[in-house]
Amino acid sequence: MTRDNVLLLIDEDGRVAAWEQPAEELFGWSAAEAVGQSAKALMRKLRAEDGRPREGRPDAEALLVQPTLQGDSMVWRVLAAGDGATTLDAAVMRALFAHPPAELRVFDDQLRMVRAGRGAGLRRDPPAGQPLGVPFSEVCGFAAPEEEAAVARGVLETGVPVVNRLVRGAERSARLGRRVLSVSFLRLEDSGDTVLGLVTLAVDVTERERALRSQALLENVRTAMGHRLNVGDVCQELAEAVVPGFADTAVVEMVDSAVRGEAPPKVPVGPGVLLRQAAMHGLRPVSQVGAVHPLPADTPFSHVLSDLQPRLLQVDTDCAWLAGDPVRASLIEKTEARSLIVAPLVMDDRILGMVTFCRDDPEDRFAHDDLAVASAVCAHAAPCIDRARLYMREWIITSSVQRKILPGELPDRPTVELASLHVPGEEGGGAWSDAIALPGARTALVVGDVAGEGVPAAITMGLLRTAIHTLAALDLQPDELLARLSDTTARLVAARAALPPMDPLVHEPLTADCAIAIYDPVDLTCTIARAGLPQPVVILPDGTSSTLPVPPGPPLAAVDAAPFPATTVSLPTGSTLVMGTTALAEEVMAPTGALRPLLDDAFGGPLSGVRDGIEQAYTRHGRAGETLLLLARTKMLPGERVMTCGLPTGPEAAPIARRAARRQLEAWGLDDETAYTNELIVSELVGNATRYGAPPLQLRLILDQMLTCEVGDSALSAPHVKHARTVDESGRGLFIVASLAEQWGTRYAPQGKTVWAEQPTGIAKAA
Secondary structure, three states: OOHHHOOEEEOOOOEEEEEOHHHHHHHOOOHHHHOOOEHHHHHHHHHHHHHOOOOOOOOHHHEEEEEEEEOOEEEEEEEEOOOOOOHHHHHHHHHHHHOOOOEEEEEEOOOEEEEEEOOOOOOOOOOOOOOOOOEHHHHOOEOOHHHHHHHHHHHHHHOOOEEEEEEEEEEEEOOOEEEEEEEEEEEEEOOOOOEEEEEEEEEEOHHHHHHHHHHHHHHHHHHHOOOOOOHHHHHHHHHHHHOOOOOOEEEEEEEHHHHOOOOOOEOOOOOOOEEEEEEEEEOOOOOOOOOEEEOOOOOHHHHHHHHOOOEEEEOOOOOHHHHHOHHHHHHHHHHOOOEEEEEEEEEOOEEEEEEEEEEOOOOOOOOOOHHHHHHHHHHHHHHHHHHHHHHHHHHHHHHHHHHHHOOOOOOOEOOEEEEEEEEOOOOOOEEEEEEEEOHHHOEEEEEEEEOOOHHHHHHHHHHHHHHHHHHHOOOOOHHHHHHHHHHHHHHHHHHHHOOOOOOHHHHOOOOEEEEEEEEEOOOOEEEEEEEOOOOOEEEOOOOOEEEOOOOOOOOEOOOOOOOOOOEEEEOOOOOEEEEEOHHHHHHHHOOOOOOHHHHHHHHOOOHHHHHHHHHHHHHHOOOOOOEEEEEEEEOOOOHHHEEEEEEOOOOOHHHHHHHHHHHHHHHHOEOHHHHHHHHHHHHHHHHHHHHHOOOOEEEEEEEOOOEEEEEEEOOOOOOOOOOOOOOOOOOOHHHHHHHHOOEEEEEEEOOEEEEEEEEOOOOEOOO
């Protein structure tokens, strides 16, 4: 604004310092008459003339007064309302400064304050003893005055206003902490676009911003938590959700007994309770997750677990208790925390643990209102953590059941090298594998999978596994084993359907799959049948692989009750048979599977290495769900450990068989007691075959971990034990065999049957 627009200037004493030509024309007084006079007295004279303003003269209320600095002195410029302002403008200005809705300040073009108005609830402005003309950075009341001064200069230079800029105030409140102001910067210009200065309006939005911040924090906690079922993972979700939005570091501690599956203790919890650090997240690493330590007595932390009230601690004033709590002392030292909030994790009336929120900025400490925010966070987090705790409790029980039921690492047998891969699901499950020793050095390889998760699936798996072991003792073929196992499963299904309606298991269908392969190391054959599982794969000694053409059978206890067709294939020595659950079929067992090349390497090194490679590749990409894979590399039973002898059908068969058996046991170096027992078993089995069987007859002795005697014939009649009376002269043959042998049984084939008996090998004769 040029000097030509000014009517007059008033000095700090309220006297007219300058009287311009426009003033002489409007008021009718010369400069000589006005300069040096009291401006107040002149205005009274103006209004007193005829009781109203002279025609053409402005009303005093239509004058615009602007403060400005002239050198080191403050002067007031008076302009007519028609010179760049209207009467309405003047009224607006009076209202703004008399009752400002915000903290209002006016600065000149050098960013020196020339006028101020104080909004409700804000600091008095200007401060006591602070004159007008103070630079922006000294009067703004911001936490970073130089930064905001740079923003103000930018507005002065460009004219582009900055509206609703959130700025941290220099003042703190014990209840709310650091104030937050919404500041707008507006450039002042006259009608000729000359820059006059700057206006700042600041509104205290601390409570609004805290409410929005708390709402956003709680929303973040709600969306970030509850997606996982491991207590440690859920606690880590909590710690990550509150950093850095609410705290610089968050440490979650759980009652150790609750993490290990026990029920959380009831309130109050006494000192000495063991706490496990379940999660930590922050700007600085503080301690190792998983550390367990007792809770010292008479500290804010022990008080929180006693009365369930959160605590606000200022490190420089409230830490006399640290001498008795080295764990928290270390936490404060490593995080450089300046203020802490400790809040309990409570579910109903039981303590799960507590959360420690830390801030390390001395200018941004926790305030009293932050206690409510921390409590709200913990109130939402506690059910998520408790749900994970209950899941982990069931998972621990399920895992314990599985460990008791499953055989663990399958031991290698003389004729089969074994390796089993079992990747449990998040909630456990019902997958299992087995290798069962059968008579004649044979091995039954079993893979099964019960649908479902948790304890019910694990228990069902244990029942079916026990049933297979019982049925295997009958020396049945794989298809017969599956048929009887399906009957057992059907009875379990019926038992589940008969449960009370309120039992949740009633609504969970029971389905199970199984595949059984019986490997014969003498004939180098493998007979396989499957109920619902994928086709097995074989890797031959030359490295070629193929899927075995085993016809599919229905799942166990299926409604259609279809048969389980068996297939017999030849397996050269060194072949690797692969059987697995459906989850692995597409990636490992299918010819185009992503992990099939790892399986094709099974013809090379040890199976344990192949198993480990598949496990690492399968779990590396976060694949979920329970999976199981069984690898079995075949070996041939040495020919010198098998004796086969054809027998006539007459009474001379028994002596021939006894002599052949005696010579073979002597060649094997077995002791006399074993040889004598074996002669009796051979004599009775051959005698029974000549009386009730049909030619051709054959005797076979197999020396493996047990000594097996087999007598085969072409009849399909079933032998059974008779309990002869004292006067009977026959009927004691199989009774004698059952008394002498470790176990005995009958195995059927399309061309006849084989009756066998096993006995321990005893001690070899001295050379």
